[in-house]
Amino acid sequence: MSTTAQELERPQQQSDVGAWLRQNLFNGVLNTLITIVLVIFIPIVLFLIVRWAIFEATWQPVATNFRLLMTGRYPIEHVWRIQACMAIIYLLFGLSAGIWQGMVRTIGIGLVGFAIFFALFPFSVSARLWLVGSVVAALVGYFVGRPFSSKLRIPVIVLWLISPFIFWLLIRGGMLGLPLVTTNLWGGLLLTIILAVVGIIASFPIGVLLALGRQSKLPIIKWCCTLYIELVRGVPLISVLFMAVLMLPLFLPSNIRIDNLVRVLVAITGFSAAYLAENVRGGLQSVPRGQYEAASALGLNVFQTTFLIVLPQALRAVIPALVGQFISLFKDTSLVSIVGLAELLGIAGIVINQPEWLQVTGGVEREVLLFAALVYWFFCYTLSKISRRIEAHLGVGTR
């Protein structure tokens, strides 16, 4: 009996190429037509692009200005501090990968591959050594983290939490014998990442509070939070940036001078917080009523209910949305070039206008902009893939 069941279980799979082609490319007249058009069209376009990229494009401006594009006018003798930050990140990722395995390890492997890939390029010896050093740090972290996973859990989380402050200290300096590097020298991809990361970290507590305020039963707090969220969401980011750069100095006493980066960070934080609040609100609404009722039946007060019962569940549900917001913030940082900060796009503009490329026929705009686009794309695409994996991992939406 069991053998017949086995035999009936699945029909013979058609694994030959012809069947796949029939099913996916030539099922019906319209699809056949589309296939024929695309089969002619795609290779021609690809051929033209590849031919342009290899034989016609001038990649010289990107190669000579690579450091400028990555770190802006950050002094070359201090670039090691940024590389040290990278090594610390690799070490922490290695430790985390050893402790938690799974997803973190996949990301860590990606990071290591990335560093090895870049170490193959003909950069300066010290840059390549730092890349190799980062890889070694990650590996050391992994093999330390794996056996001591239970003991290292808390210290590593604490390290992650304080790491932004360490990075800020290292990059800015002015303390512990490190010379000060003023923020107007920060630029390129470094500034892009700083803006996005500081923006999302700083806006997180504000966003959560705004979301809680909007859900509050106290009418005045509810209205104020709603007003703020809707006002900010109704205007473009660039107008908020413009306002921060022009009006923030007016709002403060005349003896306080704040530099441009801080003004922009305030604007990005305030803007991002409103969007984050809406994401968190979605999460708060997904927590079933029974959770609130159970918490109050157990005698928990409002704060305990909110911070121990509701928020953990709500935030877990909105992690993919938060990653999505980080991606859009990462893209939006390109707007600060309009108010005069030289992040990746701003530096790209500077490189395009360098006098030595004026002789190049056709200009170098395409090459430099494509490089900038590629960098942005790499970060955003990787993050969106990670977000999708987290979503699958958490089972959001399937529960």
Next chain:
Amino acid sequence: MAQLDNKLQPSKAIPFYRNVKVLALVAQIAFLLILGLLFWWLIGNMLSSLRRSNIPLSFDFLPQTAGFEIAESSIRYSATDSYGRAFLVGILNTLRIAVLGIILSTIFGIIIGIGRLSSNWLLRNLAGAYVELFRNTPLAVQLIFWFVAVILKLPRVRDAIAIDGIFALSNRGLTLAWPVAGESYAAWSIWFWVGLVVGVIAYVLRRQQLQRLDRPLVAWPVAWLAVLATWLVSWLGVWLFTGSSPLVIDQPHLSGFNYIGGVSITAAFFALLLGLTCYTAAFIAEIVRAGILAVSKGQREAAQALGFTPFQTMRLIIFPQALRVIIPPLTNQYLNLTKNSSLGILVSFPDLFFVTTTINNQSGRAVQVILIMMACYLAMSLLISLFANIYNSRMRLKER
């Protein structure tokens, strides 16, 4: 027993510091007080620094002469006009790009979204690649790329890519043939309105007829037919009677250094429109895809069983149901597109934001200028949300 009863009775003497109502009130008053103090401090600082730099906080600069030119405008504007009018030019330019962008990105987005669900492997992956490419790069980079690396690299006007009398594409922008009012337009214009009235009457009559016949109340095809027929017949009548067409096609032709005639899109507008459309279409495609996937599989199978063609299934069964899921996030994209049009400054398109920065440079009234700009963007956002909510509730009513 008496003791127990006593405990169950709400005791009258709840101390005020444990009374939830009192606490809530106190918390809110404290919140307002702190907020008020903060604002008082900020605005006080602002007023004193404005006074120090001798900038009055009034809107009396609006009627003053602006003194700067604006590259393109849909209303008459020159440097001698007022700041107020310059604002209006900016608002109208923003609205123009937003409306066109919304229409084009919707069409484009729906096509790509459906393409992503095609059974054709090549088309499906091409659409997927498009979405991943455009969604994951910043709009600012795309806009500058379209402007500097594509449109400004087009041939000069002299060697424009053109079909004479139909279109001309050069690094100055795009010029298209366009119908304009002819000599006899005045005589025909009344028939335009007559046609609309005929359409309304036809709609009502057809509806009644359908009701009598107990058939689905779809009266608009007949109504539109009536409108078009009226326009066509009156058009021919006027043409025969006066000997000239009410609408003539204005063909672009080279005159001096640029194309004139027809309708022109400047290079900046063209780049902004391309950038906004391609970027937003990628997001709309994902929304459309998710909406279509949200329609249960049984609907498609039932339609196939009833003998609908794939196109009919999509148009009559799947899409109307998907629309309910699609509309709310789609509204968000429309809002984003409108707000993103402020990036026009990267390609020097004189939209609201660009005009605002210029006015700020000219007049130095940062506070007022920013307030006006913010208010305008807010009003536009609210308007779009309002229309979307009305449409959404109409769609929802049909739910059974």
